[in-house]
Amino acid sequence: MNAAYWLPVIFAGLMGLAMLVYVVLDGFDLGVGLLLPLADDAGKDRMVASIGPFWDANETWLVLGAGLLLVAFPMAHGVVFGALYIPVLLMLVGLILRGVAFDFRVKARDPHRPWWNAIFALGSLLASLAQGVMLGRYLTGFAEGVLPWLFALLVGAGLSAAYALLGACWLIMKTDGPLQARAIGWARHSVAGAALAVLLVSGVTPLVNPAIAAKWFALPQLFLLLPLPLGTVALFALQLIILPRLARRQAVGNDRYCWLPFAATVGIVLLAFWGLAYSVFPQVVIGRMDIWQAASDPEALWIILWGALLVLPCIIAYTAFAYRVFWGKADSLSYQ
């Protein structure tokens, strides 16, 4: 048990944390982008206003995740992003388009606004699909062939559904009135898609990857792992119960517990992520490279670790502060 053993483990954990925070945070704002075409003009402005103060910082977690892979596991960074060259390109194009559309739509000439709205939604869709495809390709160890690619595309659709659910639940929490009522409807539709996605990934991953199957379906791990699928099922059941009730109460102007669907969705993401992390660890490129083979020299990892330990608590604190400043229902944004 020496530094060369522990440091890569710690960095795998930090990288996982960055990716998880990214999926939750950018997940809801990508989801809001996906849902944008469904709203009327006033609703669109309000939706964008609800994510306005956050999206820049949310995307920074992706830079941290990709950055940690680069600096802590440089051998894996080249292999992973080399194999994912095209989906990464599409994701970046999507993120670029939606990021700039977000700012251009309020500043451009009025006749151009519908175009920027469309670019915002399309960019969000492209980024969500591409991230799902990246996950799908990664889980099959970049296997070639029709079936692995089909699987990757399905994961793409599934992740988009999950992001839409996150986005809808975010809007339930952050808005009121007609938009909130519509968001409850969107959430009810996307729950099914997200559940299907989780089911698909959990069911197919062990099938396409025997090593992962062996990690799950053996005693006594199976019993220790059972809380993961059971908890996920329970949270989905909770969604199915609370969303209709929330819709009824919201109609008479009472939106108590409007935060519950979002919390439940975050819970689902946490459990799913934990399941994936358990499946993959300690590999970093499935079937090819583990974290110790891919890691940087301990001397570099130590330096980064000290910085991370010092700075991450501050980042978490001021991120929480920013969310608290914009707590409650979103109002229209003005630069003043």
Next chain:
Amino acid sequence: MELDALTLARAQFGANISFHILFPSINIALAWVLLFFKLRYLRTGKQAWMDAYGFWVKIFALSFALGVVSGVTMSFQFGTNWPGYMQTVGNIAGPLLAYEILTAFFLEAGFLGIMLFGRPRVSERVHTFATLLVAFGNSLSAFWIIALNSWMQTPAGFVMKDGRAHVSDWLQVIFNPSMPYRLTHMLLASGLTVAFLLAGLSAYRQLKGDRSAGNGAALKTGVRLAALLIPLQILVGDAHGLNTMEHQPAKLAAIEGVWHTERGAPLLLFALPNADTQRNDYAVGIPYLASMIIKHDPDGEIRGLNEFAQHPPVAKVFWSFRVMVGVGVLMLLTAWFGAWQLRRDRPAARLDRRLLCWLVGMTFAGWVATLAGWYVTEIGRQPWLVTGVLTTAQAAGQATTSMVAGSLLTYLALYAGLLLAYVSVLFHLAKKAAGQADAAVVLQEVQA
């Protein structure tokens, strides 16, 4: 020239980083200018300063968004385009990049929301503090990136073991020989970029009939900032050149177009460096001036390219340098003439129409000079990626030519579209603000 994978990878990385640098070079200084506007407002209580803040913070938000998305792109391309880079110098580049993300990138993005939209929700003090932190984060970001880039130019504080660089002294790594010069040069370049952007867009608003005090304040700030920074930049640029002569003489020889070591070298104003004949065609120069500038002695000796086994492509470096200096001279003349026109608090509203048009033309002069300067220093480092340690060719990846060509074309199309949209939205915002200011004045007159 044959388009091999290396050339394509360099073109792609060059396109990405050129596009990216446009926006940090605005944001670094614009954040401080916004803080200045905010502090002036708090000090004087004049709404004009807050109006200036309100207009320019929109441009900051837009530039920041473009900087973020193009920065995300960069973080994916280090590994895909240059796998050999991290393998060889990962112990140095890794921590520096990680510190940039952890200490700076998060700081600016974290407080941006409060700076842009938080004023109705937080106290004036917290809002000012958020603006300060965003400005500080932007500059800190520049600090780490310039430290890494300078280390690649003039590496120090490390030893090579088994083909990998190992740090022996972090202070020497960070504060390597060219770092203080490059950092100051870049921060001043950002200040000048923003000064001319301020002056140019405000002049445009004035031409469109905007006589508001907020716009006048921004115009004056821009012209005076430029007049203040340009002489500093020339001094720092000269010091940076001397530093280059000491640590990267081959780059300096390319800048001056000195093929063979010579004494009393002329300062070439125009020439077509010819790599085949190792001479300059159609050279026009001022005798002894290059030796005078670099050695501070008319008979000083400048080492020529013939003394280096490997040297950068001469024409690109030679011409990029002349573009940078040429734009710098235009900046000097413009800024000092403008500042003289605005002397002793003469109102900006009385500026001559021709000067205003000229300022509009110079709006993006900072971009041209900054890009040209980066081409000098980056192409001037070739064929090395890390001087004396790793060549660019050694670091290149295995991505297939067609894939890189496809992604390069995608990026180029995207960036061209975005740049067009950015510039036109900037002028659209200026025009809209001018229209509103004009309407407000008319309303006041009607009411009176």
